[in-house]
């Protein structure tokens with residue numbers, strides 16, 4: 001049976017970042033990912049500038065992505081308000097970003113296995129995992145499998161059993177839109193983001209309550225009708241041509257609390273906790289969380305042991321310190337922006353107090369992180 005010192009379960013942003021970091025420390029790393037790159041993922045594709053110096057330092061070039069410096073916020077009933085973003089970000093597709101991180105990881109010697117993990121069995125003296133292609137032994141397993149995976153069920157994580165009320169839909173469009181702007185458009189039952197990516201395509205990704213989605217008979221109809229009913233979205237996308245033959249859609253998006261470690265398995269990225277998407281900070285948190293996890297592990301032995309319980313708690317504590325404030329602000333913001341009257345009040349106040357929106361945004365982001 002093949003042995004790897006560290007098995008990373010899930011090759012998204014958190015998993016690939018952890019792999020790059022661990023490889024740079026000289027560790028033997030295998031990433032297991034169920035889908036080959038490049039591929040599109042449901043995501044708003046606004047990347048906070050806080051991780052740009054870090055990505056550059058590990059050789060991930062995203063200089064072709066448009067720089068975003070301002071926010072447009074608009075409800076279904078109101079006029080738009082605009083605000084400068086304190087730190088700003090980039091419009092980069094997941095098609096490009098995940099693929100470029102993967103290339104950086106494999107250039108460093110990270111092993112990539114495009115296999116779906118069916119089962120993990122963490123143990124006191126090492127772990128094993130079973131994929132659809134074979135069985136492996138690992139000193140340690142890192143859980144970076146995203147917001148919801150078959151492995152959450154296999155690991156009996158409590159959030160998995162609870163029904164979530166949210167789903168998300170995304171498509172790229174050929175349309176004119178200011179490339180230095182990210183748009184946040186709220187509507188009854190949800191909200192969506194607009195931003196231009198490195199290809200020039202305009203990404204429209206929205207979160208909607210499952211109950212509201214039930215009024216439409218498909219993601220296509222849902223997207224069309226949401227666009228048609230919103231003055232801001234209609235202006236941007238009314239005449240636009242969708243670039244995917246069908247929108248991408250995912251359901252059961254859970255914002256429930258999750259544990260950062262369990263049975264000797266440490267979690268990062270959405271597997272540790274999903275932040276509300278309107279913050280535009282999930283990708284940065286996944287990258288920073290992957291880095292934090294790898295650095296924690298760098299101080300521990302590869303194989304779990306009795307002493308590691310304390311180190312696992314230490315990791316959880318560090319994770320909470322770094323991200324708890326953003327999660328709470330994100331939750332409050334989502335509560336506010338999914339109530340149309342509240343959104344209208346916020347938009348009116350933001351019109352009168354130009355510093356308000358930048359202040360709110362800064363609460364859901366961190367400072368730039370250097371290598």
Ligand SMILES: Cc1cc2nc3c(=O)[nH]c(=O)nc-3n(C[C@H](O)[C@H](O)[C@H](O)COP(=O)(O)OP(=O)(O)OC[C@H]3O[C@@H](n4cnc5c(N)ncnc54)[C@H](O)[C@@H]3O)c2cc1C
Nearest residue numbers: 010012013014034044045046117146168269270282283286
């Ligand atoms: C609607 C929506 C919009 C968003 N918009 C933004 C935004 O604009 N900006 C932003 O910063 N964040 C945004 N986010 C959040 C962001 O997408 C996530 O936080 C980020 O993708 C988390 O990265 P990750 O590496 O944890 O997970 P992922 O990128 O989901 O990676 C997990 C990987 O694990 C793999 N995997 C799962 N199970 C298995 C298995 N059993 N075996 C092998 N592989 C497996 C998956 O295939 C996947 O590639 C948004 C989220 C949503 C839902």
